[in-house]
């Protein structure tokens with residue numbers, strides 16, 4: 001089974017697999033290093049070659065667990081594209097502690113965070129580095145300086161952002177020589193603000209693909225007991241048969257991937273059978289009316 005194709009993320013950008021494996025929850029998967037390596041090999045075999053990390057995931061723990069697995073078969077490095085992110089400084093709260101978690105996109109913080117990610121992952125280079133969240137104190141010139149240094153030293157090939165507004169994307173882009181290659185944003189039938197606030201319009205305009213995170217709303221579509229979640233489950237279940245799908249997951253991935261800004265979908269599950277389900281979504285053809293049925297089920301009212 002090797003049906004996930006590579007797609008160009010942006011003009012002059014990198015090629016990522018159309019589905020990306022997310023590693024945020026790796027610490028909860030209860031896998032030893034060999035099992036982590038087997039999981040990686042299994043999704044790479046399906047064509048899912050791009051992996052998504054962040055320095056903040058388990059305070060670096062996820063990158064370390066991944067690096068430990070990669071060390072068992074270093075040749076795997078050349079078969080994958082590694083994305084990681086910087087910018088969230090988590091502070092463990094202890095009683096009487098005055099400090100808070102915060103964002104830091106100063107040049108020094110970016111360089112340090114990247115070095116730490118490389119060390120934990122056990123690799124020489126990141127394929128793409130993203131600003132994890134917009135920092136209210138972001139000085140775009142400093143970010144540009146850090147990116148330039150990281151590019152020149154060969155530590156990072158491409159740069160992008162995550163959770164940025166269209167204006168924040170333009171601000172940072174205005175200081176860079178190379179195009180930002182993605183904006184990693186939440187897209188799922190329960191949360192699609194980026195379809196309404198100009199972010200996806202901008203990405204379509206620039207021909208930059210978003211990376212869609214939490215396509216299954218972090219599992220909430222299956223478990224939440226709100227009216228919205230119930231309506232969605234009803235409609236998504238109807239669509240399973242209509243589309244010839246095998247599960248709600250497949251219908252949701254088909255819904256996310258249909259958007260003309262051409263997202264790549266990030267998979268959050270650590271279960272290889274669920275990863276296979278997501279791959280099955282690539283063969284589905286959802287028509288426009290079916291896409292809007294999910295929209296209506298989510299909103300609880302018809303389009304104006």
Ligand code: NAP
Nearest residue numbers: 022023024052213214215216217218219222266268269270
């Ligand atoms: P998700 O696919 O929306 O949620 C994954 C969760 O849903 C897992 O706990 C999974 O459990 C559960 N799940 C999947 N299928 C299910 C089913 N049929 N029934 C019940 N539960 C089910 O993805 P996500 O983990 O939230 O996000 C995906 C990736 O996006 C992350 O790994 C990370 O790389 C990235 N991300 C980025 C940001 C950002 O700010 N840039 C934010 C969040 C996430 P099992 O593991 O048991 O299958």
